Amino acid sequence: xxxxxxxxxxxxxxxxxxxxxxxxxxxxxxxxxxxxxxxxxxxxxxxxxxxxxxxxxxxxxxxxxxxxxxxxxxxxxxxxxxxxxxxxxxxxxxxxxxxxxxxxxxxxxxxxxxxxxxxxxxxxxxxxxxxxxxxxxxxxxxxxxxxxxxxx
Amino acid sequence: xxxxxxxxxxxxxxxxxxxxxxxxxxxxxxxxxxxxxxxxxxxxxxxxxxxxxxxxxxxxxxxxxxxxxxxxxxxxxxxxxxxxxxxxxxxxxxxxxxxxxxxxxxxxxxxxxxxxxxxxxxxxxxxxxxxxxxxxxxxxxxxxxxxxxxxxxxxxxxxxxxxxxxxxxxxxxx
Numbered sequence: 001x002x003x004x005x006x007x008x009x010x011x012x013x014x015x016x017x018x019x020x021x022x023x024x025x026x027x028x029x030x031x032x033x034x035x036x037x038x039x040x041x042x043x044x045x046x047x048x049x050x051x052x053x054x055x056x057x058x059x060x061x062x063x064x065x066x067x068x069x070x071x072x073x074x075x076x077x078x079x080x081x082x083x084x085x086x087x088x089x090x091x092x093x094x095x096x097x098x099x100x101x102x103x104x105x106x107x108x109x110x111x112x113x114x115x116x117x118x119x120x121x122x123x124x125x126x127x128x129x130x131x132x133x134x135x136x137x138x139x140x141x142x143x144x145x146x147x148x149x150x151x152x
Numbered sequence: 153x154x155x156x157x158x159x160x161x162x163x164x165x166x167x168x169x170x171x172x173x174x175x176x177x178x179x180x181x182x183x184x185x186x187x188x189x190x191x192x193x194x195x196x197x198x199x200x201x202x203x204x205x206x207x208x209x210x211x212x213x214x215x216x217x218x219x220x221x222x223x224x225x226x227x228x229x230x231x232x233x234x235x236x237x238x239x240x241x242x243x244x245x246x247x248x249x250x251x252x253x254x255x256x257x258x259x260x261x262x263x264x265x266x267x268x269x270x271x272x273x274x275x276x277x278x279x280x281x282x283x284x285x286x287x288x289x290x291x292x293x294x295x296x297x298x299x300x301x302x303x304x305x306x307x308x309x310x311x312x313x314x315x316x317x318x319x320x321x322x323x324x325x326x
Contacts, residue, residue, distance in 0.1 A: 057322050100304070107300040108293030116287055120300040124280065127304035131311040132321055141312050142216060145223035147304045 026109040033074035033106055033115060035081075036122060039099035040065040042080040043126075046095050050088035054136065058092070058129055065122050072118050093133045099126045100148045123147075190289035191232045192240055194299060197253075197282050198225035199242040201275070204256045210272060213316060217309055224302045231295045253278065269317035276310040 026032060040062045047059035070076070081098030083091050103123035110116050127147040135141045143149075198221045205218035229239040243251055252260075255271070255278040262268040283303035290296050311321035 054322065104297050104301060107287075108297040113288055116296065117284065120284060120287055120303055123300050123304045124307035127307045128311045128321060131308040135315070141315075142220065142308055145220035145305055146227070146301050147308060148301050 034078035035102035037069040037074040038078040190286040
């Protein structure tokens, strides 16, 4: 085989590999936002079951989150985060933490700027919910400088 | 021997060269995202916030917030170092309007507790806005996650400050 031929085969192989998609390529935005939608719907249900002024207010807020995620193209049907046993607001707090993790993952990977902004805004709003719930449960309002639990 | 160019400097040099050759319109080059500049501004904002809360007279909550702002500054500075850029010098001594933003100065200069809480609420909103505005300047997943998480932390600070000011945090969104 000539040198030029060898180069052509190499380039062709590269194109084939590129066409298959690099293994680290993130999924489409709709897929990346799907866990956030599942978490928002789970939270809406948990807050509706909790009832009372805080439950009604936060259920409405989470339904709004779900609407915004659907409008951004989030895929429906992702697996909902696991609900632990416990009092309704303790369950909601665990689900809020799961929602934070879903939003943090999405914000780093989605490609469209509106989707990135949405994930960051939902992260901020759910972080506020965590603070309100922690106060209501008699915990310190601030668990750390990074609401998703990361350490600097 | 000249120092090697950082990624940011190489990018800037490349854009400048392209503009000089007429390959890229100057307006396009000016709008090019600048992650280093965005992160530097965010580190500086968190350093300023730590300085403000240490001197604002907001009691135990102020001390807690100052500690968290320092943690934010440290996390963001780590990302800045990864881009090959130095951490900006923190504010030292009593700042002037030329060294500290309007919202930050308002907290330090507020007259009375009620005005101080309200100024701190406005300051936290400004810090959140600073993070939100810079999401478009960034592209590395880890940096984006750090900035968004810092933004979420400010949303938590906002909730606590609203409560301290006698407001219901649930009556408003972040």
